[in-house]
Amino acid sequence: MTGQSGSGRHGVSVVLTVESADAALAETLADLAAQTLDPARFEVVAVVADDRAAQAVASWRGTVAVPVRTVAVADARSGGRRWGMAAARQRYVTVVEPGERLGPRHLELLLAAARPGAVAVAPVATRTLDGARHARTRATVQLIGWAGGQTTFAELPAAAAHGLGRIVETECARSVPADLAGEPLVAWWAYVIAAGELRVRVVDDVLGATVVEPAGPATAPERVARHLDAIEAVRRLDALVPDAVPALDRVVELEAGAIGALVNGSPEAWRDASSAAEARSIARFPRAELNAGAARDLVIAYAFAPFVDTSATVVARRVAVGGRPVDVVTQDMTGRCAVDPAADLLVDDVVGLRMVVGGPPAWASWRHIEAFTRGAIEQIEAREALAGRYDSVYSRAMWAASHVVGALYKVRHPEVPWVAEFSDPLQFNAEGERRLGPITASAIFDEIEAACAARGVPRTESRNLFEWVEKIAFALADEVVFTNPNQRRFMLERSPVPALVPRVSERSRIAPHPTLPARFYDLEASDYRLDPGTVNLGYFGVFYSVRGIGDLLLALDGLTDEQRARVVVHIFTDKPDDVRPLVAAHPAAASVRVGPYVPYLEFLHLSTRFDWLVVADARVGAIHGVNPYLPSKLSDYRGSGAKIWALYEPGSALSREQVDARSELGDPEAIQLALERVLEPAPDGLAVTPPADRGAR
Incomplete structure (x- = not known):
């Protein structure tokens, strides 16, 4: 069955593919009936796969003023979208799935944003497994940031993510090859946007236009599989629209991040999802994005892989042996340490977001350490604004700056456990000489000192960086880690604040450097x-x-x-x-x-x-x-x-x-x-x- 595009009619055809009649379909039909858009400016093209579905749509049609037409097909999932596009009569078209929940102004706002040569986009809210709704996915946040604006697909790959809440010219949608008709909506929209070189326009009223996705599969593994299906489908587009590969890569990153968010907080579910991804051998799979979506723990390591530094390597080993996803905040060590790209192989399986702070690396310069601390906290707070508070924070020193960031984070978020590890004593070097690093006037120093004072810890008078860092870790960390008993004894006997020794003795543990598994x-x-x-x-x-x-x-x-x-x-x-x-x-x-x-x-x-x-x-x-x-x-x-x-x-x-x-x-x-x-x-x-x-x- 074919239809006319009706290019002179500035309206929208809603293609609804229906496999069965159920409560999810009833919810979506009710939302379509409640739309504020003039019924004369939109139609519903229902592509149905069985008699019960056809009867449900026919019964609903008799209760609304909106034009409703039915197209019967053998398989609504694989070919329904294509037949629906062929039957569409309005100038613009959107795709809706049973179970989607549409606000009353959804179609009105999408159509107002629609333009020739562009795709209009509304943000998508997702449902958790218990049925609750949330809208803090990275794709949604990206779209909200572009509310009322226009950009390119390369700049806003979220235009294809989720695959819902999009509207485009009908003729453009009909250009999709037949063999892509049954692909997941994410890949289908990615092709439409990339092949048509469409601009991306985001609706003005993102709250009013938000669409809530269908509940989808009931179990996390099934939902992971759906995201992996989408990723594989997007990867197949590389050969069809090679100029758009960078944008397609970013779509894949968003889908991988969505998998991480789905298994967030469950190491077992994260490992299962990682194994499922590896089993598919997907080209250029963005493992870091999956990890970042799942990471609930933060590692603060001033030096970290791929930089060549003993401390960087030991932290990487800790992370690798830990076997759970983590985000890392670190310093750009360019100019101070050589780079070994292969060192990233130690941590690629588990590291998610790397928050790298620029500026000159420094061992004892308070000015540079303070700049690192500010930059690290700024990036951490930006990350937490998207993904919520971390469950734990771990920092490790030889580089003293790691513990300064850990202490400031602990001061501002006392509810989050902080683990501080010392690889070696900080106050003294191997030759027995006292290390010196003067601390100049600083708001960061004052803020941390005030928190220590609130715990009854005496104020530091010497203003020596290395002495002070030992003190703040002893005073504020929930757990202090030493690599051997002699080190603990040595550092506690020379504690900058002897009154802290009982606290550290009670809260410390010995953890020798980890040994990597044989595969490494x-x-x-x-x-x-x-x-x-x-x-x-x-x-x-x-x-x-x-x-x-x-x-x-x-x-x-x-x-x-x-x-x-x-x-x-x-x-x-x-x-x-x-x-x-x-x-x-x-x-x-x-x-x-x-x-x-x-x-x-x-x-x-x-x-x-x-x-x-x-x-x-x-x-x-x-x-x-x-x-x-x-x-x-x-x-x-x-x-x-x-x-x-x-x-x-x-x-x-x-x-x-x-x-x-x-x-x-x-x-x-x-x-x-x-x-x-x-x-x-x-x-x-x-x-x-x-x-x-x-x-x-």
Whole structure:
């Protein structure tokens, strides 16, 4: 059946595809009957798939002044839209589904915004599974922001999202190819807008024109599947309208974000949705958008992947092992740290929104830290305005600025739990020197200090950044995390406010650096050459005044020529040119190779190829009274499957770790003896303590 477009009639045809007669259809028909638009300016074209549906529409037709025509088809879902367009007689057309709820002025406002060469759009409210309504989707917020305005599809991809509340010239709608007629409405409208190069006009009265979508499937998995169907359909448009691919990508992002919002608050539902998306192998699937929609937890990490920094890597590992979606606020570390794009593979599965603050990165400049704090809070508040308050906040320092943001957030949102982790003591460096960073006059400082004072915490007089950051975390955080017991003891004995020690003791926990699952060790292969037929030992680490491998070199010197020929020590460090001359001075230099650090994921894979991995303590016991450090490399080594040899300082955290072998620093003879045992053919090598359970590889 065909109809005339009636180009001289500035009216709208409402195409209603009906698969069955039910309460949802009755609701939509009642809303159509209540429209304020003159009945002479619109018609209803009902495409029906069975007799009961046809009878329901026929009965309703007898009660309204609106022209109603019925088109019978075998399958209303796959071909109904196309037949409805063919039967439309008004200049403009819109698509309505049973179960949609339309405000009385919906058609009137849409038609008032309609223009040739444009699509007019009204925002869409969605229903939760319990039937409640809300309208805080990203697509809806975008549309509301353009109320009464006109723009392009590239600028406003929400013009296709949801697929409801749109009106366009009938001839334009008829241009959709037959094989797209049954596609989800999101993809159908995306094609109409992109192929027709239509402008996007948003209605003036967004509240009056809002349409509430049908309830849809009853279960979350079914609703996830519907969004994934829409994403797959939009992806199929890439080849049909290649110039519109950037806009189509953003439509897909909105749909992925809608999936995240749907499973929001349920880690199990998020994992199921993620698995469902992966099973479809959708090209360029925006996993970050799905995660951002689901994220209820915030991570504050001044340094974060893909920047190359030990603190950035450890936070990324925490996030990866956590296994739940998070948003991250971080600093742009350009100019301070190198970039390793592959490092993002650590967190792509779980990180949603990345809120990156610009400006110069700074270790101790209060002016720059304050700027970071303001920028971070501004972006966090903008995000929460769209998605609601976070359920928890976690920050981690070596970079002190992370805890400044965490503290200010906690002051302003005391109901949200804040977890503050210290990787190392902040007040003192490894050489025992006090770190200094003056805090100048600052509203942020005063606001946080006032909150501390309200809790009975004495005011900070020294205005030293590093002392102050320890204080505010001890005073305000709901939980304080240390990486080892020595670190906790050291920091509490030197607490800037001794009165806070009982509070921190009660609220703190020990959480060693996490070990990644085995799959991360195979993400990026290394072609670094290891000598076959020799015992290969790997050492990855930074050298400074209290950490080195001089004892190991001396032990190598003590071996016979024949023994040294059977062992190679591979050193990877940040300043290899400084280390090579030190090694060259030793008789054992031929048995040592020195090179630069390799990218983190390559390092993980390379670590699996060594016979032994060497980890060394910093020698700080005499300086600090207790060694508060636990090398982060140890946790990486644990996942490699290689044997671990610890060179420890007595009483350190490393000295108590379960490893395959241990030797005391300062005793090169004992280390030489251990090396000799490395070269013995016994299958258990020199395992003098039970090996740690590193999991199957």
